[in-house]
Amino acid sequence: MMTNKLKATAGAALLGLGLAGPAAAQDDTFKVGVITFLSGQAAESFGVPAWNGGKLLIEMMNEGGKLPAPYDTKGFGGMNIEFVVVDEAGGATKQVQEFRNLVQREEVDAVVGYVSSGDCLAVPPVADELKAFTILYDCGTPRVFEDNSFEYVFRTAAHATMDNVSLARYLKSRDFDVPSYAGLNQDYAFGQDSWADFTGAMEQIYPDAEVKTALFPKFGAGQYGTEISALLRERPALVHSSNWGGDLQGFLIQGTARGLHERSQIVLAAGDHVIPQLGNKMPDGIFLGARGVNGLAAHARGGELKELTDTMWDAYEAEYGVFPVQAPFRMWQALFGLKTAVEKAMADNGGTKPTDEELAAAMKGLTWDAPSGRIEMALADGHQAIQPNAIGTTKWNEAEGKMELVDVEYFSARCVNPPVGIKATEWLAQGFPGAECE
Amino acid sequence: MRMSVYLSAIIAFVALAAGSIILPDWAMFLFAMALAKGLVCLGIIGMMRGGVVSFGQGLYYCIGAYTATLIANHLGVSDIFLLTLLSAAVCLVVGLVFGPLLSNYRGIFFAMLSLALSMVLYGSLSKMSFIGGTDGLNIGAPTFLGWAPEGRPLQTALYLYVVAIVVISGTLMRIYFDSERGLITLATRDNELRVEYLGASVRNLMTYNYVFGALLGGIGGTIAVLALGHVDPEFAFWTTSGEFVFVAILAGYLSVPAVFVAAIILELVRSFSNLYFPNTWQLALGIFLLVVIVALPNGLGSLVSKRKENKT
Known part of the structure; x- marks a missing residue:
């Protein structure tokens, strides 16, 4: 009997902790859940430089006017960008749980993440189940969209x-x-x-x-x-x-x-x-x-994108004392794509914060410029980028x-x-x- | 004695099932995963009572998960009851093969051999690129006797399913622990030689405990993969097995409900430390584990049995 009492008490306490939860994101902020490696082998090579780049770009976007057109507007369509960052280490099991937590507990407006191909295969079915707009920014395996199709999941980098x-x-x-x-x-x-x-x-x-x-x-x-x-x-x-x-x-x-x-x-x-x-x-x-x-x-x-590339390159070098390698570029192209999609969706819906459906519709088949070149969501019915x-x-x-x-x-x-x-x-x-x- | 076990079981079921109404979506999923993993740990507890710890329970967790996934993908079976039964059957067979072999070993030898078996599976699956290699495989949502729910009803159904299985296996294991064979297992922990001289076969006992662990591991793996929708060889990796052992140590071998409480606590601590300390969550988790081990060397279950002793 005591065991049940113990369980009930523990359960109630933990539940109280969880149910307190965060306040839902407001209309003038756009909350992005970011998942990338902060520990383990892929952290130093990909996860940390990518997020260093991402953090820097979000700061620049929030300030507004720091980037060349068409990215000179503030935040995402005027909305301030907030972020929650989660470590990708720990395997696909943990990532599926964390993804649900980000969407259902933290109520993020979009998820940007995943370096590991295993995570990129595990998360999309859940994203579709929860109808949560998700960008896979780095992982390489072509299987994600070749074996399946998803409504709310997009990969903004070419596959390997x-x-x-x-x-x-x-x-x-x-x-x-x-x-x-x-x-x-x-x-x-x-x-x-x-x-x-x-x-x-x-x-x-x-x-x-x-x-x-x-x-x-x-x-x-x-x-x-x-x-x-x-x-x-x-x-x-x-x-x-x-x-x-x-x-x-x-x-x-x-x-x-x-x-x-x-x-x-x-x-x-x-x-x-x-x-x-x-x-x-x-x-x-x-x-x-x-x-x-x-x-x-x-x-x-060089070329047309020189100004954009140099802006990001110099900002990154000034901030971190090292030049940006591939990972921050992929994070940047995801965030520039997200900005373009949000602003396109807002132009279509009259300027309110877009829903996951509106975001997915705007992202499908989108084309935009990033320091890594022109990104086209050309494959998998507009869900998979080529670059x-x-x-x-x-x-x-x-x-x-x-x-x-x-x-x-x-x-x-x-x-x-x-x-x-x-x-x-x-x-x-x-x-x-x-x-x-x- | 028996009556109070059944009564506890009914109360536990009602209390857990109430979670399907009051828990928010994310927590229901987290609880379902924790309970599925708790099943695997319950199997370890069964072995721990006899003084051996399996560091390779990921073997059965993984076999259960892969069996369900391969059957679902290639034979088109999606019924959760059938998938659980088939995975459990496969794990039973594998457990019957390795059980008699491992039952001769104790202590570090048992732990290392069980670990070796699970790592062999991990290595083999990583090489099999035709079933996804290290990237693993996806499995669709399960159906329940022809009913195919989506969204919250699916999560609720899965949660209630795992709750029912947890309560049934928890009750059965409690009855087994209190049975003659279960009590002899406990005696083996104290003095194996004496048990042999009293006429019981320790080897036989250990085999039983191992096979029960295999069955529970397979069922836990099946439910976990159906909830997650994805399986990869990581299920058999030693860190996964280590986590199960940790939950078992956290719970202690004295109480069955403590196993599931420990599993839920671990998942909650990990989830929140991950969110609040993204750069140092492993450290936060490690400190939590250390504190529990120092404060409660016999596990959470010792809290309960201490109180029981005080009462009598």
Whole structure:
């Protein structure tokens, strides 16, 4: 009997705590729930820089007039932007719970988040169930919208297929001879998918190239002695890696110490984000991408978007003392997209704060400009973005003491992303039907 | 004795079921998840009473979840009762295979072997890209004997379903704990050799406890995946199993309801620390765990049984 009494008391106390809840967001503020890695392996590489960038941009938007047109209006359509930030660490189970808490307890107006592909697969069904407008800002797996369709979920970054297609196209356009190649990728879905995409693209572009070896060290291994020995022994002309974070730093430092980069050309699908940490330990002559025209490639691009890019670049560098790599760019394109969608919905509904339905309708098929280029919600019935990509070659600038990206090649979004109505793997297998390259 | 157990069960059911009316949406989901995880922990409690702790209960949690997902996706079964039964059956079979093997081991050896088994599953699932690899799989919302609710009714139905299962398994486990076999389990904890000399088979006992743990783990995993809508190999990862062990330690082996209270408290603490301390939530959680272990070395259940002793 006492047990029940105890339970009742505990339950009542906890319930009181929970039911007190927050006051619902008001009409002159727009509350964004942000989920990104604040701890764990992906925090330093993606989560923290992304949110640093996001926080900075929200502050600039709230002040108003800090950004070039069309982003010079205050907040989102005049509304002040508030945010709640939640750590993405802890697995998909925890993220589904936190997502429900954000929507039902914190009553956020939109959710922007998710770096991990597992979370990006787990959250959308819940978002649709709760009819909660949600932007996936970073994760790579094409499966999100290829296996399912969702009403309230949008991904404002291109999926990961373009990273490796661009690498293969870059090799070709530079007439790089590839008699053989090998791969070293982390042993989890992103690493396995990247290798599959790269080999798929290479089979089309370099049908005669021989695959020497495909290595999949454990995620977070950090030590690559055996793998590097195998790569040195096999002597492939090219070594592909989609490693990121500490795993990529470890591989590069250990590999260059043993001369791997002199024997084989190293190509990295997402390698730009370790440049600030490695500095001149990053060897010259590495071909790398940034999962979009992000970081150094965006800074070097110039063109119409130069003013917007430079504004964000300088603000970020001034605030954090380091240049922005790929993750903040993806957060920015999500927030610029959200701003555009909110303002479009407000223009349609007469200037009141948009509902989730109105937001989803405005976001569908939207096109907007971000520092990473023109983002088009072109795939999955207007729910999946495509964006341009760039690959460049690393070169240490001794005089200025910083890493530069030279021989950068820019690929238009429709050149490296599959068109509507075809799955990414099939698009690769069929030899890129419908690709529009300049 | 029996009567008071049934009476407690009925009161517990009414009290928990009332939650379906008074709890806000987010809390109902959190409670449902906590209760599902509590089921897994109840299985650990059964083993803890015999002096062994499984660090690999994620094995059954994961098998249950994957079985339900694969059956739902490939055979089109969405009925929650059928899915629970099938997952429980698979876990029963797996438990019967490993139970006799593990029942020979005690202490750290039992813990490490059970951990190893769950990590083998984790490693294998991570490699199987045809079922999603580390990204996992989605499962649609369950139906209840042909009824397919959505929104709040779905959450309410799921919640009531898990409450019913929790009360039934809690009652059955209480009856088992108080039975001859259950009491011998407790005696094993004190002196295994003496129990053997008295003529009972400790190995047999341990197998029973392990198989019950497997069944409860599978049922917990099935309900969790149906509530979440997504499963990934993380279900079998050692941190997941560690969390179950933590709840079991938090609850102690003395009381059955304490397990579910402990599970709910852990979920609430985690959820709120995550919101209020996004950068240091692990630290907040760790401090909470430390305080509980220092203040209540025998778990939450010891609060209740202490009072019982005072009463008599």
